Amino acid sequence: MISVKEAEKILSKFHFNKTEYVKIEDAYGRVLAEDIVSDIDIPRFDRSDIDGYAVAEILDEYVLIEQVFAGDDKDLEINGNECVLVATGGKVPKNTKYVIPIENTVRVGNKAVVISFDRIEEISRKGCDIKKGERILKKGTLINERNIGVLAGLGIEEVKVYKIPKIGIISTGNELFKMTKDINSKTISSIVKKAGCKPIFLGIVKDDFNEIKEKIIEASEKCDVVVTSGGVSVGEKDFLPKVVKDLGEILFHKVKMRPGMPMLFGKIDKKPIFCMPGNVVSCLVCSYVFLLPFLMKMTHKPYRRKIIKAKLSEKIISEPDFLYLRPVKLKNGIAYPTFKGSNILTSILDADGLAIIKENELEKNEGDIIDIWMLD
Amino acid sequence: MISVKEAEKILSKFHFNKTEYVKIEDAYGRVLAEDIVSDIDIPRFDRSDIDGYAVAEILDEYVLIEQVFAGDDKDLEINGNECVLVATGGKVPKNTKYVIPIENTVRVGNKAVVISFDRIEEISRKGCDIKKGERILKKGTLINERNIGVLAGLGIEEVKVYKIPKIGIISTGNELFKMTKDINSKTISSIVKKAGCKPIFLGIVKDDFNEIKEKIIEASEKCDVVVTSGGVSVGEKDFLPKVVKDLGEILFHKVKMRPGMPMLFGKIDKKPIFCMPGNVVSCLVCSYVFLLPFLMKMTHKPYRRKIIKAKLSEKIISEPDFLYLRPVKLKNGIAYPTFKGSNILTSILDADGLAIIKENELEKNEGDIIDIWMLD
Numbered sequence: 089m090i091s092v093k094e095a096e097k098i099l100s101k102f103h104f105n106k107t108e109y110v111k112i113e114d115a116y117g118r119v120l121a122e123d124i125v126s127d128i129d130i131p132r133f134d135r136s137d138i139d140g141y142a143v144a145e146i147l148d149e150y151v152l153i154e155q156v157f158a159g160d161d162k163d164l165e166i167n168g169n170e171c172v173l174v175a176t177g178g179k180v181p182k183n184t185k186y187v188i189p190i191e192n193t194v195r196v197g198n199k200a201v202v203i204s205f206d207r208i209e210e211i212s213r214k215g216c217d218i219k220k221g222e223r224i225l226k227k228g229t230l231i232n233e234r235n236i237g238v239l240a241g242l243g244i245e246e247v248k249v250y251k252i253p254k255i256g257i258i259s260t261g262n263e264l265f266k267m268t269k270d271i272n273s274k275t276i277s278s279i280v281k282k283a284g285c286k287p288i289f290l291g292i293v294k295d296d297f298n299e300i301k302e303k304i305i306e307a308s309e310k311c312d313v314v315v316t317s318g319g320v321s322v323g324e325k326d327f328l329p330k331v332v333k334d335l336g337e338i339l340f341h342k343v344k345m346r347p348g349m350p351m352l353f354g355k356i357d358k359k360p361i362f363c364m365p366g367n368v369v370s371c372l373v374c375s376y377v378f379l380l381p382f383l384m385k386m387t388h389k390p391y392r393r394k395i396i397k398a399k400l401s402e403k404i405i406s407e408p409d410f411l412y413l414r415p416v417k418l419k420n421g422i423a424y425p426t427f428k429g430s431n432i433l434t435s436i437l438d439a440d441g442l443a444i445i446k447e448n449e450l451e452k453n454e455g456d457i458i459d460i461w462m463l464d
Numbered sequence: 465m466i467s468v469k470e471a472e473k474i475l476s477k478f479h480f481n482k483t484e485y486v487k488i489e490d491a492y493g494r495v496l497a498e499d500i501v502s503d504i505d506i507p508r509f510d511r512s513d514i515d516g517y518a519v520a521e522i523l524d525e526y527v528l529i530e531q532v533f534a535g536d537d538k539d540l541e542i543n544g545n546e547c548v549l550v551a552t553g554g555k556v557p558k559n560t561k562y563v564i565p566i567e568n569t570v571r572v573g574n575k576a577v578v579i580s581f582d583r584i585e586e587i588s589r590k591g592c593d594i595k596k597g598e599r600i601l602k603k604g605t606l607i608n609e610r611n612i613g614v615l616a617g618l619g620i621e622e623v624k625v626y627k628i629p630k631i632g633i634i635s636t637g638n639e640l641f642k643m644t645k646d647i648n649s650k651t652i653s654s655i656v657k658k659a660g661c662k663p664i665f666l667g668i669v670k671d672d673f674n675e676i677k678e679k680i681i682e683a684s685e686k687c688d689v690v691v692t693s694g695g696v697s698v699g700e701k702d703f704l705p706k707v708v709k710d711l712g713e714i715l716f717h718k719v720k721m722r723p724g725m726p727m728l729f730g731k732i733d734k735k736p737i738f739c740m741p742g743n744v745v746s747c748l749v750c751s752y753v754f755l756l757p758f759l760m761k762m763t764h765k766p767y768r769r770k771i772i773k774a775k776l777s778e779k780i781i782s783e784p785d786f787l788y789l790r791p792v793k794l795k796n797g798i799a800y801p802t803f804k805g806s807n808i809l810t811s812i813l814d815a816d817g818l819a820i821i822k823e824n825e826l827e828k829n830e831g832d833i834i835d836i837w838m839l840d
Contacts, residue, residue, distance in 0.1 A: 113665070116654040130809060132643065137807065139699065159642025177639055177807070217808045224813070233654035233751070234812045234839065237647040237744050241809050263553055266535025267508065271613040278492040278609035289489070323515065368613050375609070431513060431553070432593045433506060433617050436610045437600070463610065 089342040089349075091447065092377065092411045098339050099353065099378060102360050104312060104386035106251040112239050115231045117284065118249035119388040124225040126242055129215035133161075133179040136211055140187040141171040141200050142180040146208075149201045154181070171200055180211050187211055218242070230389060253386045255280045256307030259292045260300055260318040260328070261366060271433070272317035272364065272371045279375040280315075283383035295325040304331060308359045312386070315379065318366030320350050328352060328363040336361070344447065345411045347430045348374040367430035373413050376442065376463065394462040396441070398423040404452045406445040415439035416460060423460055439463065465718040465725075467823065468753065468787045474715050474729065475754060478736050480688060480762035482627040488615050491607045493660065494625035495764040500601040502618055505591035509537075509555040512587055516563040517547040517576050518556040522584075525577045530557070547576055556587050563587055594618070606765060629762045631656045632683030635668045636676055636694040636704070637742060647809070648693035648740065648747045655751040656691075659759035671701040680707060684735045688762070691755065694742030696726050704728060704739040712737070720823065721787045723806045724750040743806035749789050752818065752839065770838040772817070774799040780828045782821045791815035792836060799836055815839065 107121040136142060143150055143166065150171035154164050158177035165182040166172055172181045173190070180187065192204040218224060224238055231239070231247070239247060257280070259273045270292055277287035288311055293303045300319070307314040320328045320341075329352055332338050336356035343351050347370040352363035362379055364371040384391035398416075401424045406412040416423035418440045425443065427435045441460040445452055452458055483497040512518060519526055519542065526547035530540050534553035541558040542548055548557045549566070556563065568580040594600060600614055607615070607623070615623060633656070635649045646668055653663035664687055669679045676695070683690040696704045696717075705728055708714050712732035719727050723746040728739035738755055740747040760767035774792070777800045782788040792799035794816045801819065803811045817836040821828055828834050 112650060113653065116657050137805065157638060157642075159637075159639030159644040161643050177644060212805065212808070217804075217810050232840070233651055233658060233748065234815055236654050237651045237748070238809045238813050240647040240650040241645050241744075243645055261535075262533060263535030263551075266533075267537050268535040268553060269617050269619055271616040274488060274616045275609055275613045277489065278612050281492045282609060368617075372609065372613070428593075429513065429588065432588070433614045434593050437614050439610055464608070 089344055090340050091344050091409070095340050095343050095353065095378065099360075099382050102382070104250075104253055106312075107248050108251050109246045110249055111246055112236065112244060115239065115247050115249065116233070116236060118231050118247075120225055120227055120229045120231065120247060121250050121388075122248040123223050123227050124239065124242070124244070124247070126218050126220055126222050126224050128218075128242065129220045130218040130241055131212050131214055131216070134184060134211050134214050136174040136176060136178050136180050136187045138187060138189050139176050140174060140189045141193060142166060142174045142184040142187050142211075143171045144168065144183040144185055146186070146205070147202075149199050152195075152198050152200055156180070173200075184211060228388060250388045253285045253312040253383065254310070255285050255287050255383070256311030256314045257287055257289045258300075258303050258307055258314065258316045260295060260316055261292070262295050262325075264292045265294065271368050272366065275368065275372050276315050276317065276364065276375055276379070279372075279380055280383065283380055284387050284389060285383050295319055295327060297327045297330060300327050301331045301335065304335060304356065304361070308335075308356045308361070312359065313383070314356070314359060314361040315364065316361070317364040317371050320352050320363045320365055332356070332361060332363065344409050345373075345377065345413065346406070347413070348377065349410075351378070353378070365430075368433060369415070369427070369430045369435045372436055373442070376461075377413065395444075395459050396462055397457050398441075398460045400443065400452050400454060400456045400458050401425070402454050404443065404445055406450055408450065409447050411447050412445035413442040413461070414445065416441055416443045418460065423458065465720055466716050467720050467785070471716050471719050471729065471754065475736075475758050478758070480626075480629055482688075483624050484627050485622045486625055487622055488612065488620060491615065491623050491625065492609070492612060494607050494623075496601055496603055496605045496607065496623060497626050497764075498624040499599050499603050500615065500618070500620070500623070502594045502596055502598050502600050504594075504618065505596045506594040506617055507588050507590055507592070510560060510587050510590050512550040512552060512554050512556050512563045514563060514565050515552050516550065516565045517569060518542060518550045518560040518563050518587075519547045520544065520559040520561055522562070522581070523578075525575050528571075528574050528576055532556070549576075560587060604764060626764045629661045629688040629759065630686065631661050631663050631759065632687030632690045633663055633665045634676075634679050634683055634690065634692045636671060636692055637668070638671050638701075640668045641670065647744050648742065651744065651748050652691050652693065652740070652751055652755070655748075655756055656759065659756055660763050660765060661759050671695055671703060673703045673706060676703050677707045677711065680711060680732065680737070684711075684732045684737070688735065689759070690732070690735060690737040691740065692737070693740040693747050696728050696739045696741055708732070708737060708739065720785050721749075721753065721789065722782075723789070723803075724753065725786075727754070729754070741806075744809060745791070745803070745806045745811045748812055749818070752837075753789065771820075771835050772838055773833050774817075774836045776819065776828050776830060776832045776834050777801070778830050780819065780821055782826055784826065785823050787823050788821035789818040789837070790821065792817055792819045794836065799834065
């Protein structure tokens with residue numbers, strides 16, 4: 089039996105770096121697997137920021153020689169008293185120094201007469217926003233609503249991102265073919281979705297060595313990670329340790345943590361396999377402690393536990409060397425334990441967090457300020 | 465021109481309450497549109513929490529009369545020195561008072577001899593977890609990884625949830641048919657995804673009254689909300705105010721806010737339409753301020769702005785009556801403005817938040833502690 093810290097160290101050795109190209113329309117929320125370097129200047133040309141007359145020098149009136157709309161790509165030039173009417177976003181002619189707002193002028197035939205110089209707008213020079221060759225976004229950047237516009241602005245249609253890991257989920261237990269409902273596959277699927285990964289439910293299997301083995305082989309072929317629940321203890325019907333040993337390697341079995349002690353983690357070829365306890369609360373707590381951060385790392389997205397302080401409403405006793413994680417409901421800064429047993433659904437139904445009783449803290453009393461790991 | 469507060473008041477009058485049934489496998493992250501009341505007891509029967517012998521009284525040895533596996537639905541009864549071997553999760557016979565762990569016994573023929581009474585487990589009584597008729601989850605509850613197990617445990621296959629709003633997105637502007645890239649539709653789509661809604665991009669339209677009108681009619685028929693960008697000012701090519709007026713009603717046009725002042729909001733039949741300014745920074749800021757909270761409310765999910773304090777790195781000057789929201793990058797508690805202009809992509813590329821300069825604060829100086837609205 090190993091400590092939670094040792095288990096986390098073993099988990100930290102796994103990495104997932106598969107990549108794929110996605111269209112920019114589908115890139116929101118994905119993580120870049122490449123640097124984005126601009127191959128153009130933005131603006132691509134000297135650009136007017138208003139509707140106005142582009143001029144080369146300050147004069148009282150100008151001769152209008154041309155008109156430019158936004159998006160036009162005309163190579164014009166002005167000299168002396170020549171001017172060009174340029175729309176907002178339009179390319180200004182060569183030699184443009186200022187743009188005089190249209191509302192500060194009157195038009196007389198082909199002449200623009202300036203009636204006020206109160207606002208003379210400068211122009212956005214070519215490359216003032218982004219320079220050709222500049223690294224705009226680093227590999228590892230999460231694509232969000234603020235940086236996706238730059239990708240669009242650069243004319244990029246596809247980006248290289250990390251693949252979304254596929255997580256194969258298997259429920260085991262003869263009782264699931266009788267009156268007992270399969271709960272854990274829904275809980276695990278939800279944790280997988282929370283991490284931004286794709287759950288693939290492969291079904292329920294009986295407590296049978298060969299059936300479990302075949303299903304795990306199928307899962308490890310189809311998916312990047314396999315997660316099972318049930319059959320992980322040491323009874324005669326607990327086939328998971330035997331199957332993982334047969335197909336690959338057990339990396340740890342049993343963790344000094346409650347709930348969640350019976351958990352097993354191993355690998356089959358290079359694919360990680362999490363075997364969660366069958367009790368619903370244990371399964372969920374193991375998913376929070378081990379599976380969620382593991383999957384977040386696979387997605388290359390940032391993940392940090394959110395820990396707050398709260399006052400404990402009642403005594404909790406733990407045992408030596410074990411990390412205790414007790415579901416609590418928070419109300420006005422007070423943490424009310426909701427744990428009633430590892431197989432009691434209402435132990436977690438309304439929980440907001442997990443009260444952390446560290447190894448060898450042994451007891452926390454009513455009124456003690458303790459750390460709460462917030463679950464949302 | 466109205467204040468941001470007045471605009472928010474107008475927006476707050478819209479509600480979205482369409483519902484649909486989804487399978488529990490697809491229910492994670494959705495919001496319940498009905499109360500969930502249990503029509504069963506959980507456990508459905510008195511349940512053993514360990515592998516052991518169910519007994520009616522404390523004796524030294526018992527006669528084994530039957531065996532029960534988890535999920536079995538046998539109606540057994542024990543009396544006197546009779547015992548039944550019950551697996552974890554199994555239904556215990558009538559009259560069971562205790563379950564003696566199997567490891568504390570030896571089996572001799574059809575007899576179970578108790579070798580230690582150090583652990584006598586009680587059983588989980590019928591309904592101790594959830595009682596028939598109990599309201600388990602309230603209408604409006606977000607389905608998460610902690611409460612989805614209860615739905616599964618109750619045997620519920622489908623739940624009534626609020627529909628995911630469909631948001632029609634239209635970009636307008638002649639320049640988008642020339643050299644200028646369409647950026648705003650990607651930004652708006654990302655905000656829509658951030659809110660958990662479904663973006664439907666309907667394409668780019670020229671600055672033409674009839675083309676814009678037709679596209680908006682199409683969008684308002686297909687979608688629950690319409691969002692356009694561009695053409696919202698008062699120039700001759702700014703057709704959005706005219707089209708909204710023609711098809712429905714303008715509820716506000718121009719807000720005392722920078723960037724984002726030209727924004728328009730209206731309704732066509734009962735469908736809301738947001739007309740965002742074409743400048744990329746203005747479009748994004750309007751999306752954060754008005755669209756995101758509006759959509760979050762439509763999804764019935766909780767939404768609260770995350771405001772932190774930070775020290776300003778340089779002076780910001782605002783104008784009377786206007787709310788200024790300036791993109792900033794945070795580093796070691798210091799907020800560095802990144803705003804370089806409403807049409808400069810790098811104004812927002814690396815921003816973490818928006819510095820809030822309230823109406824009539826007029827200036828904030830270097831070193832001032834100001835409120836920052838965090839964007840993630």
